[in-house]
Amino acid sequence: MRSSARRTTAILGTAVAAFALLLTACGTDETAVPTATASAQGTATAAATQAAPVGVTVTDLMGRKVTVAKTPTKIVTTSPSALEMLYAAGGTAIARSSTAAAPGIDTSKMTDIGSAYQPNFEAILKLQPDLVVADASAQAPLAGQFEAQLKGVPVVFVGAVKYADVATSIRMLGLVTGTAEKAKTSADAIDATAKQVGDAVKGKTATKTLVVVAGRDGQLSAALNDSFIGDMVKIAGAQNIAAELKQSGQVPGYATISLETAFKDNPDVLLVIVPGNTPGPSISSIVARTFPNLNAVKNKRVHEISLDIFLQAPGPRAADGLKELTTFIQPDVKLGAAVVPGY
Amino acid sequence: MSLSVAMPDRRVRATAAVVVAAVLVVLSVVFACAVGAVHIPPGDVIDGLLDRSDPVTRQIVWQIRFPRALVAALVGANLGIAGVLLQGITRNPLGDPHILGFSAGAGVAAVGLLRVAPEVPLALVPAAAFGGALASAALVYALAWRGGISPVRFALAGVAVAALFTALSTALIATSKLFTQAALAFLAGGLYQRGWEHVHQVWPYTLVGGLIALIVADSLNVLALGDDVARGLGMRVERTRALLAALAAVLTGAAVAVVGLVAFVGLVVPHIARLLVGSDQRVVLPLSALLGALLLVLSDSIARVVVAPGEIPVGIITAIVGAPVLLILIRTRT
Structure with a gap:
C-alpha cells in the first residue's frame, strides 16, 4: 500500500514536471521565432525607408524620433489630449480612449480602445492603424508596451506639461498627418492667445x-x-x-x-x-x-x-x-x- | 486498516481528478486566447499559436493573450500550492498567503517604494514586493516563535501582521493623496499587459517550488497528525515547518511580484481540492496547483471581457467565481 502510494506521488510529480517543462519549452523555443521575424521586418522597413525617403521624421513629445512612411489614413488616438490635438492639427481619428470627447468632435463612429491608463492593445491591433497618437503623460510608463505590441505601426506621443507644448504637439502632428497648414493655423492661434494675455497683464x-x-x-x-x-x-x-x-x-x-x-x-x-x-x-x-x-x-x-x-x-x-x-x-x-x- | 480498503477507489478518483484538472487548464488557456476585446474563433487561436495566421491574429494570440494566460496559470498554481502549505502548517482551514500577512508584506513594500520614491522605475516594484513577502513571512515566523511554533500562534501572528501591513498600505496611499494609480493597481492585482517577460520571471519558481512541495507533501500528512505524533514518528517538526513556510513565502512572493495582490486563490483552491479527493496532501497539492491555475486563467478571461475594451481587477473575479464554487461544494458534500 505504502509503495503504491509512493508510486502515485512519483507519477504525479513526473506529470507536473513534464507539464511545467512543456510550458517552459513553449516559452523559450517559440518566443525566439517572433523576435527573429520582428527584427527582420524592422530591418526591412528601415531599409525601405532609406531607399525611398518619402516619409516624414519627427521628434515627438517624449523625445523619440519617429518616421511615418506614408500619409496615415487610419489614425488611432489613445487619450483625450491625443484626440483633441489630432483634430486641432487637421487630422481625423478612427478610434479614441473611452472618455475622450470634446465639443466639435464627432466620436460616435470611433472605436473605443479602453481607458487611457489601460489602452487595449488587442482592440488597437485589430483596427490595423497606420498611425497611433499616444499620450506623453498618462502613457509614458507604457511606452515600451506601445513599441512591443504595435510593431511596424508608427506611434507618436503628444502631450503638454507647459502651455507652449500644446502648439508644439499640434505642429508635430500636422507634419505627420500631412495637414501641416491647418496645424500651423491652430498652433499659431494658441501661441497668439498666450502672447495676447501676456501683453495684457504686463505691468x-x-x-x-x-x-x-x-x-x-x-x-x-x-x-x-x-x-x-x-x-x-x-x-x-x-x-x-x-x-x-x-x-x-x-x-x-x-x-x-x-x-x-x-x-x-x-x-x-x-x-x-x-x-x-x-x-x-x-x-x-x-x-x-x-x-x-x-x-x-x-x-x-x-x-x-x-x-x-x-x-x-x-x-x-x-x-x-x-x-x-x-x-x-x-x-x-x-x-x-x-x-x-x-x- | 479501513484506509487500505478505500485505497483503490481513492487512487482512481485522485488520478482522474488530476488528469481532468490538467486537461481543463489546457482548455482554459485556449479559451483565454479566444476571448477578449477582439473575438478570435478557437481554430484561429490554434493557427495563431502555430504561427499560421495573419500577423494581427498572431500578435494578439502570441504576444498578448497566450503569455498572459500562462502568467495567470503559473501565478494561480503558486498561490494554490502556497495555500495548501499554509493550511497544512497552521492546521487551519483559513491558511492563505493573503490572510497570513505574506501578501500584505509584499503590498506594503511595493506601495512604500512608490510612496517614498515615486520616480523609481516601475520595474523595481516586483523586486520590492518579492522582498516584502519574504520579510513578512519571516516576521510572522519570528513573532510566533516561543521556543517553538504552535500552529495557532502562527496563524494569529499572521492575521495580526496582515492587519498591520494592510493598514500601513492604506495609510501610505491615503497620505500620498491625489494620484496613486500605480499603487492602487498593485493592491487590486491584475494581469494587464503581462507578457513573456513575466512568464520567464515566474516559471522557475513554479517549477522548482512545485517539485519541492510535491517531494515534501507527505510531511504535511504527518504534520496533520499533531506535533507530538509527528515527533514520535521521527519528524523534526520545527525544521519541517520552517522549510514549508519558507517555500510558501517564495511561491507567494514570486506570484505577487508579477500580478500584485490577488486574494482568495490560495484560500479557496485547497478546500475545493480536498472536497474532491480527500485529505492526502500528495494529491491535494498537485490538484490545488492545477485548480489554482484554472481559477486564475478563467477569472482573468472574465476580467478582460465583461467591460471590454476596459478590464477590471482580477482579484474581484477570483472572489466572485471562487466563493460560490466553495459554498456549493461545502453544502452539497458531507
Whole structure:
C-alpha cells in the first residue's frame, strides 16, 4: 500500500514536471521565432525607408524620433489630449480612449480602445492603424508596451506639461498627418492667445492665487509652477502661492496639502478642480463655510474650473481656458473673442 | 486498516481528478486566447499559436493573450500550492498567503517604494514586493516563535501582521493623496499587459517550488497528525515547518511580484481540492496547483471581457467565481 502510494506521488510529480517543462519549452523555443521575424521586418522597413525617403521624421513629445512612411489614413488616438490635438492639427481619428470627447468632435463612429491608463492593445491591433497618437503623460510608463505590441505601426506621443507644448504637439502632428497648414493655423492661434494675455497683464501686480485639485477622497493637492495649470496661471498674471512647495504624490507638478496650510498665505483667488461627479457639497462651498475670512471668499473669487481642460486633457481648448483664467486672475483686463478656430 | 480498503477507489478518483484538472487548464488557456476585446474563433487561436495566421491574429494570440494566460496559470498554481502549505502548517482551514500577512508584506513594500520614491522605475516594484513577502513571512515566523511554533500562534501572528501591513498600505496611499494609480493597481492585482517577460520571471519558481512541495507533501500528512505524533514518528517538526513556510513565502512572493495582490486563490483552491479527493496532501497539492491555475486563467478571461475594451481587477473575479464554487461544494458534500 505504502509503495503504491509512493508510486502515485512519483507519477504525479513526473506529470507536473513534464507539464511545467512543456510550458517552459513553449516559452523559450517559440518566443525566439517572433523576435527573429520582428527584427527582420524592422530591418526591412528601415531599409525601405532609406531607399525611398518619402516619409516624414519627427521628434515627438517624449523625445523619440519617429518616421511615418506614408500619409496615415487610419489614425488611432489613445487619450483625450491625443484626440483633441489630432483634430486641432487637421487630422481625423478612427478610434479614441473611452472618455475622450470634446465639443466639435464627432466620436460616435470611433472605436473605443479602453481607458487611457489601460489602452487595449488587442482592440488597437485589430483596427490595423497606420498611425497611433499616444499620450506623453498618462502613457509614458507604457511606452515600451506601445513599441512591443504595435510593431511596424508608427506611434507618436503628444502631450503638454507647459502651455507652449500644446502648439508644439499640434505642429508635430500636422507634419505627420500631412495637414501641416491647418496645424500651423491652430498652433499659431494658441501661441497668439498666450502672447495676447501676456501683453495684457504686463505691468499688472501679480494676484496671489492658489489652484487646488480635490481628489475623490477629499484630499487636496496644489498645482506647482511646473504643472500645466501652474504654467497657465503664471501666464495669466498670477503669483502661485504654492510655488515653493515640494512636489509630492504620484503626478509631477503637484504637492499634497491640507486646507489649513493651503490658506495660510491667504490667496486672493482660489481655483478649484473637482474630478468626476463628487457627491455632497463642493469643495468651494466647504471653503466658503470653513474660511469665511479668506480674501478669495470675501471677494467671491473662488472658482471651479474644468477638470478636462486644465488637468485631464491638456490640449487646444487650453487657449480658451487661458482667457477664462485671465478673467478670474486679472478681471480688469479686457480680452477679445476666442481666436482658436473650431476643428 | 479501513484506509487500505478505500485505497483503490481513492487512487482512481485522485488520478482522474488530476488528469481532468490538467486537461481543463489546457482548455482554459485556449479559451483565454479566444476571448477578449477582439473575438478570435478557437481554430484561429490554434493557427495563431502555430504561427499560421495573419500577423494581427498572431500578435494578439502570441504576444498578448497566450503569455498572459500562462502568467495567470503559473501565478494561480503558486498561490494554490502556497495555500495548501499554509493550511497544512497552521492546521487551519483559513491558511492563505493573503490572510497570513505574506501578501500584505509584499503590498506594503511595493506601495512604500512608490510612496517614498515615486520616480523609481516601475520595474523595481516586483523586486520590492518579492522582498516584502519574504520579510513578512519571516516576521510572522519570528513573532510566533516561543521556543517553538504552535500552529495557532502562527496563524494569529499572521492575521495580526496582515492587519498591520494592510493598514500601513492604506495609510501610505491615503497620505500620498491625489494620484496613486500605480499603487492602487498593485493592491487590486491584475494581469494587464503581462507578457513573456513575466512568464520567464515566474516559471522557475513554479517549477522548482512545485517539485519541492510535491517531494515534501507527505510531511504535511504527518504534520496533520499533531506535533507530538509527528515527533514520535521521527519528524523534526520545527525544521519541517520552517522549510514549508519558507517555500510558501517564495511561491507567494514570486506570484505577487508579477500580478500584485490577488486574494482568495490560495484560500479557496485547497478546500475545493480536498472536497474532491480527500485529505492526502500528495494529491491535494498537485490538484490545488492545477485548480489554482484554472481559477486564475478563467477569472482573468472574465476580467478582460465583461467591460471590454476596459478590464477590471482580477482579484474581484477570483472572489466572485471562487466563493460560490466553495459554498456549493461545502453544502452539497458531507
